[in-house]
Amino acid sequence: MYQANEQRYATMPYRRVGNSGLKLSALGLGLWNNFGSVDALATQKAIIHQAFDLGITYYDLANNYGPVPGSAEENFGRILADDLRPYRDELVIASKAGYSMWPGPYGDWGSRKSIIASADQSLRRTGLEYFDIFYSHRPDPHTNIEETAGALDQLVREGKALYVGISNYNGAQTQAIMRVFQDLGTPFIIHQPRYNLFNRDVEQDLFPVLQAAHKSAVGFSALSQGLLTDKYLHGIPADSRARKATIPFLHPEQVDQTLTTVKRLNAVAANRHQSLAQMALAWNLREPAIACVLIGASRPEQVVANVAALKNLTFTPAELHEIDQILADQGPIAWGAH
Template sequence: MYAASDKRYQSMPYQRVGASGLKLPRISLGLWHNFGDVDRIENQKEIIFGAFDRGITHFDLANNYGPPAGSAERNFGRILREDLRGYRDELIISSKAGYYMWPGPYGEWGSKKNIIASCDQSLQRLGLDYLDIFYHHRPDPDTPLLETAQALDLLVRQGKALYIGVSNYSTAQTQAIAQIFKQLGTPFIIHQPQYNMFNRSIEQGLTDVLAAEHLGAITFSPLAQGLLTERYLNGIPADSRAARSSSPFLQPDNVEATLATVRQLHQIAVERGQSLAEMALAWNLRQPTVTSVLVGASRLSQLEDSLKALDHLDFSPEELQKIDQTLAQAQ
């Protein structure tokens, strides 16, 4: 039977989410990959237990995480039931709804029908009475924003979620739904956008809205799906995601075009006494509105490497200027 380390809160810094009372670890664990039915449960346990032993209290899921869809929630629910049940009040568990999950007109997007059913299904798979944070995973172009907001607000009033968040919402959409949540009195506290050195779009207005509305951000893909690591310094490995991915971002031509920039960023990291991945995570956390950064891990040692970023979070003005100049040259 797992017993958590007595030292789990000694080294992890925690930061308040916007103006709310909730604090998150500066690094959180995302279960997008490596926690589905295709992955060994023993390895999943090692990563999750290792994360909690190191002060990571926040575990981020979505209804469609796996593969297959739903299996990440089921597997985490099993681990929670068998080993972590006694620590439930020390954990922040989040999930999301919005992407395709089941056939027919109600299995995705942002209708009240989909959101309520999705949350109920997630709670059942996880074996929980409530989620700490429930997100709308993507904006719905066809459902009124008011309907989506009212559905999320209802989950809080039903006791199924403590806090509400959104993900992949634009600046204007975030501003609009924030105003609705204010009128409803909903505890809307967090946005989950993509953010990394190659995708800085949140700096074009979204961070200003988050600051003005007293919201926090938890960013995903901080390592640009592996590009901001040493893995690609010498080209595209045959077993890498870029070599086998259907993602436009990871197509070989796109990766090759960024390798010179990656190597320059790597040199800046070396001069800082960090790996490129450590610097990329620290760079995310330099942003005032970023409460936490989501990292994935296929093994515990990978997670341990990510946590080393916390040893050197400060940047000099000269370092930030050098990073900006390097990234500007790549555009």
């Protein structure tokens, strides 16, 4: 039977989420990939055990994570029941609703019906009584924000969530829904944007909004789906996500377009005695608006390597200037509609 490492809290930093009372581990485990029905449950357990043993307390799900959609929540629920139930109060478990989950007009977007039904389904799949954080996964252009905010508020009042968050909202959308949350008295504390060295628009658009309101962000895609690792330094491996074209944000043209930049960034990382992935994680954590950065993993060793990034979170002004110059030389990346 699994027993957690008694020293799990010895070295992991915990960051307060805005002006709320909640703290998150500086790194959280995202379960978007590698935790579905097609992935070995034993490997999933090993990854989650390793993460918790290293002090990671934040676990990030969504209703449609898989494949198949819903299977990541089901698998996490099994692992929770088998191994982590005694530690439930040490965990921050989050899920989301807003992307397509079931057929018909109610299995998508941000209506009250969709969000409430999705949250109920997610609770059943995970076997939880409540989520620590429940998110609106994306803004709904056809549903007014009062309805979406009201649905999230209802989840809190019914005891199905402790806090609420939003994801993929821009700065103006965030300001608008925050006003509704404030009027309702909803414990909205966090935003989840895509943020990495190649995706920096939120620094100007979103982060000032969050900081002015004393809210925080948890960043996803910190390694740009593997671009900001050593995986593609020498070409595109046959078993990579870019070659399989299974990830909508990554394709071979992007790898080719960023190869020179990635090699230059890798040299900066080497001078810091870090891997490129470790430097990319540390770079995200330099941002004051960021409370937590999500990592993904396909094996436990990757969790260990990523957590090692926390050994060097300090950047010199010269390093930051060099990184900015490298990115400026890169110019905009054609992410396309992949």
